[in-house]
Amino acid sequence: PGPGVGGHCIPYYPQFLLTQFATDAIIEGSAEYVQGAYAEQYLGQSTSDRDLPSDPGYAYFIGRYVEGERYVSARVDSVGEVVDLWETPPNTSEQILHGLAPRSEAPTPFAAVAATKHLASDATWKFDGASRIGEFGTMITLRTRLPGERARTAAAGWGNDRVVTFEHAGGNAFVWLTDWDTAADADEFEEATREFAAAPPADEAPRSNRRAPDLRFARIVWGDQAGAEIDVRRVGDEAVLVAIGPDRFRDAVAVTERDDIGFDVRIGPPE
Numbered sequence: 001p002g003p004g005v006g007g008h009c010i011p012y013y014p015q016f017l018l019t020q021f022a023t024d025a026i027i028e029g030s031a032e033y034v035q036g037a038y039a040e041q042y043l044g045q046s047t048s049d050r051d052l053p054s055d056p057g058y059a060y061f062i063g064r065y066v067e068g069e070r071y072v073s074a075r076v077d078s079v080g081e082v083v084d085l086w087e088t089p090p091n092t093s094e095q096i097l098h099g100l101a102p103r104s105e106a107p108t109p110f111a112a113v114a115a116t117k118h119l120a121s122d123a124t125w126k127f128d129g130a131s132r133i134g135e136f137g138t139m140i141t142l143r144t145r146l147p148g149e150r151a152r153t154a155a156a157g158w159g160n161d162r163v164v165t166f167e168h169a170g171g172n173a174f175v176w177l178t179d180w181d182t183a184a185d186a187d188e189f190e191e192a193t194r195e196f197a198a199a200p201p202a203d204e205a206p207r208s209n210r211r212a213p214d215l216r217f218a219r220i221v222w223g224d225q226a227g228a229e230i231d232v233r234r235v236g237d238e239a240v241l242v243a244i245g246p247d248r249f250r251d252a253v254a255v256t257e258r259d260d261i262g263f264d265v266r267i268g269p270p271e
Contacts, residue, residue, distance in 0.1 A: 029068020074099035093136035110160035111262035128167040131214040145199035154192030157185025173245025197230035
């Protein structure tokens with residue numbers, strides 16, 4: 001367990017966590033790279049760079065192939081070097097997206113402690129888990145309402161994040177805490193997310209969210225977006241909070257920066 005007393009601690013230890021997207025991107029990217037090299041050498045066929053599809057669920061799924069192949073191509077000069085990538089593989093989507101060496105640009109140490117209080121005698125939001133969606137998940141989220149390049153640029157500079165999920169009466173709401181490499185990166189994400197909040201929702205639900213980093217977050221924020229009203233707050237020099245849910249939930253979100261690391265997240269007034 002990480003720091004925190006009297007709440008649910010959601011720590012992040014970068015030295016122990018290998019993200020699923022980064023793992024899948026190395027697997028699929030290596031296969032795509034080797035297949036392309038074979039086709040070029042023996043069949044005389046060249047492969048062209050692919051763009052991500054607009055559908056967020058499909059884009060997250062196909063991204064491990066598209067971004068994975070780009071990463072492998074940037075890190076090796078020949079098929080024989082592909083196996084070297086497995087000695088020390090990347091562990092974040094940030095490394096995949098920017099062709100960075102494994103273990104470089106490590107996520108900032110980050111934790112959130114979530115607790116709940118009664119909003120009213122008939123309504124209580126309960127902590128219901130947490131996840132990290134990473135730079136790629138951040139980009140895919142923004143792409144549901146913003147142009148692709150705008151979303152990619154705004155997600156760059158990602159330092160870490162936590163999606164803290166709350167539940168009430170079968171519905172979910174979210175506090176998405178993000179940490180950025182610099183204050184300028186946080187400025188750009190904050191501006192883009194305010195544009196995102198003001199933009200109309202997606203016209204149609206995504207084809208599939210089954211490989212999304214957080215299925216409940218994807219269902220509401222990537223999906224039909226019903227109940228995905230959004231507030232954006234600056235909660236630190238390099239930290240931005242996004243509250244997603246009904247008015248009573250968003251109005252009750254209270255965040256306090258911790259002395260050690262991260263934030264306390266409470267639904268209700270600060271203690």
